[in-house]
Amino acid sequence: MSGVLSTRSDHTGFQGSIKTSASDFIVTEIDTLGRLLSESAARTLHALDNAPVTRNSCCPQSHQRPESLELLGEEELCQMLGPFDSPSHAPEEGVSPAKRSTEHLAGTAPEGGHHEVGTLSSLLDESVKELLSQFASKIKTGWDSEYDPATHPAEFSLGLVPDKRNRADLHSAVRQKYPFLMTVTKNNEIIVKANTDYKQLCQLVSEEEAFDFFKFLDAKLENSKFSFKPDGNKEHRKAVHHFISSKFGKLVETKSFSVTDISGQNIAIIVRFREKSWFRKRPAADCQEKQDLYTGFILRKENLETLEAISYLSSELGVLPSDFSYTGIKDKKAITYQAMVVKKVTPKRLKEIGSTIEKKGMKLYNIHSACQHLRLGQLTGNHFDIIVRELKHQSNDSSADLKERISEAIENVKTKGFVNYYGPQRFGHGQTVQTDQIGLALLNEEMVKAVKLFFTPEDTDDPVNQAKRYFLQTEDAKGALAMLPEFKVREKMLLRALNRYGVNHEGCTRGWLSIPHSMRIFYIHAYCSKIWNEAASFRFMSYGSKVVEGDLVLSEESGDKNSSLSDRVHIVTAPEESANKYAIHQVVLPMVGHSIKYPCNKVGQWYRERLAEDGLQTCRFRVSALQLNTPGCYRHILKYIHNLSYHFLEDSEKGIKTEKDYHLTESKASLLLSFDLDPSCYATVCLREIMKCDL
Structure with missing residues (x-):
């Protein structure tokens, strides 16, 4: 760094x-169900493909294991982790399709309470169901105790559910069983989170009423009504009316009715659905789009960057690097295991290149048909x-x-x-020119400078650096292209464009446009990461672990479901500092971009001065010529x-x-x-x- x-x-x-060697640093991705994507687990799955699977009920997120992953046998690892959750068009073995529609389920669950249990059992294996129960319990406990980031996760994934009807059933079943939770779909993956609306309602009415109200809300029974307990306090009733109207006004309406209870005449709030509100069409984003061919696999690589490995694979398969998707970039000098999905390639074709890519330090495991690409961040973490x-x-x-x-x-x-902090591998640790320098040149739209930085050689005499050195000395893109090995896909794409359009501003712009967007934006993000690191260091040197006025914290309250991330970022006030309302682990700092807030203290001033040093005081973090748009985001400092x-x-x-x-x-x-x-x-x-x- x-x-x-x-x-x-x-x-x-x-x-x-x-x-000291790659085997001293082993990185294993943890999928959204908390399972390690290890070589041994993949081999075990392959051996069990046609055998009955015994589900393990222990929590797979508790990685209590022997000294090293390498010391475990396949059988031990399988027992410890449970089966690997591979996305596919068909449900997992042992998981049967839902037997009821959402309407049938929702129509009967509020009375009997057994249908959601049956649906959860039919669509989730026992280990996931147990994890869901533990997550729900932690959420409820966490609301009544001091927040501990190590024991109260923000969300829980039920995994990919390709079938639309199964998704609908699972959404309703989870919310019926746990009304204090909410569910959302992200690219066919069902994410479970705390329902902060439930928590807020519990501050106005009893938890029993809140529990029953959210079950009523999710059931959406035509002509049904819900009644809160009689309440003689007009101001309190007004607060309940306002809360329900602001949160669910498009779905339901409320009225006050006089009722007679044991205390005499009183007023109760009645809630009913607006006419036809439950028949609204499901958003198009949740609909299954036209099916493409996707193949998923676990990639084991050694002494290779993730993007370099993708360059090798795309060259061998005859597809573009952008046809590969992954959840994150892994270390170079290490042995790493990670999930990947490639588009337009069959499992058979992928298996055919196994022996070829093994010479490059790669192996592929658990090759299977998948239903869609992967997203950055679509994982629980790394082991x-x-x-x-x-x-x-x-x-x-x-x-x-x-x-x-x-x-x-x-x-x-x-x-x-x-x-x-962002780690040194983010910046090309040990390289003559680090990636953040290229990112800065691109943000300043110095296209020729960025190209020459990109082709700056290291102090070695291998074919790649010979080609780079030759290009810088001669600007002969065609000659350098002939010297480069085939797997250097990025370099070759750039040189082809430079050969065609010239090594000038226009030619270099076209050259950068010739490489995939994910690779172009990588350099911008590297620069933004460097600024974030320096900002975090300045923040700790200035204020230590105390949360001070002007700091930014990420609100745990979701508020409006359509609110942007910036709307959830709260600026700490002086009274909140005095009351020690927030802890240091809640503080975030912005990754620079065009849509972020800066801290309202001397850290914010530091950002402005630091960007001015690099000539970016007026930068809008959009490079339209390269189709690059950097809105920015927020990152916890601890x-x-x-x-x-x-x-x-x-x-x-x-x-x-x-x-x-x-x-x-x-x-x-x-x-x-x-x-x-x-x-x-x-x-x-x-x-x-x-x-x-x-x-």
Whole structure:
């Protein structure tokens, strides 16, 4: 990471080496159901394709496991994780289609309460149903206790449900069983979240009434009515009327009626559906569009960037790099496992290239038909198995016990969290020209400069760098093109355009347009990430862990369902600072863009001055010539480590042995760390916080 960045904790730390070899740094994606996409799990699934599946009822998100993923056999891993959830056109084995329509289900559930249970059992396997129950319980508990980000997740995925009718049944069944939850569809994936409207209503009426009201609301029974308990307080009734009207006014209407209860004459609020409101057409976004051919798989890669691996694969398959989709970019110097989907390629065709791509450091597992592409961020997180070698004290540390120093550092970060910086791989760590420099040139619309930065060679004499060096010296795009290996897809696309249009502003603009949008925007995002890192460091140096006036926090209340992300960002007020209303883990900072708010304190002023240094004081973060549009977003400044375990190892003549009862020997000792991180968190950043040294 460029620049000196502040840290969260004040422990001493220690020194060590990571990524000594790719096998020392293993990254395994965790899918939306909390399952590891590992090689062993994929092989086990392949072996069980035609065998009955025994569902595991334990929580797959609890990765309590032996020292390393590599030490597990296939059978152990399968028992621990449960089966891998592969998206496909057909439901999973053991899951039968829904037997009722939404209307039938909703029409009977409020009375008997058993239909939603039957539907959940028919559409969800036992492990997912148990996870849903645990999620619901945590939401209810979390509303009544202090928020803990490690134990109260914001949302839970039921996975991909391609069939429209099954989705409708699941939506209704979940909301009938758990009215305090809400469900939404994102590209055929059903996401479950806390229903903050339910929580707000509970502040006005009893929880029993709120529970029954939301069941009534979801059932949508024609000519049905709902009555709240009689209420003699006019102002309170007015508040209930206003709440229901503001939240559900398009669906229902409310009126007050005089009733007689045990206390005498009183007023009750009656709710009824507006005429035909429940027959409105489902939004087109939820409808299944024309089917394309998609094939999903698990990619294992070693010592390769994700985009570089995609370049290899697209070249072998004869498709565009943009035909591949994935949930996130993984480390280069590592062994990584991640889900991918490719468009316009059959499973058979993908299997045919297996032996060819293995020479490039890639293997494909669990190749299967899929129903759609993947989205960035469509995962629960990543699991890491990391060995830190050559452990030793910091140069200024006089402590005799290295093991104690390391344990102190790990436990400190486990408790306090770490600053959520973007990691060095975001910027091309170790490269002569880092990706953020190219991004800055593009934002300033310096197209020729951006191209020349892109082709700046490293200090090696391999064919790729020979071609880059030749191009910079001669501007002979055709000659450089002939020197490049086939897998360098980006470079070849750019050079073809430069050969045709010239190495001038117009030619370079056309050159950048020739590579996929996801690759163009990558450089812009790298620059924005660098600014975010510097802003987070400045924020901690300026205010520490105290939440101050002008800070930005992301509201947990959803408000209007159609509200934008910026509408959910709240600026902390002076009274809120005095009352310590917010905790540091709730604070967010903006990734620069054209639609974000800046903090209203000296951090906001820092952003403006920093962008001016790079000539971007008037930048609108739109590069229309390259069809690039960067609205910006928000990122929490603090994150926590999950499911952490660690073991000390000591090198010996016979190999590695587990250290138990003796002191660690400097330079011969190693540390094995296993832990999970949320999406978009970097293990190298977490390790930097633990070790207190740049990696």
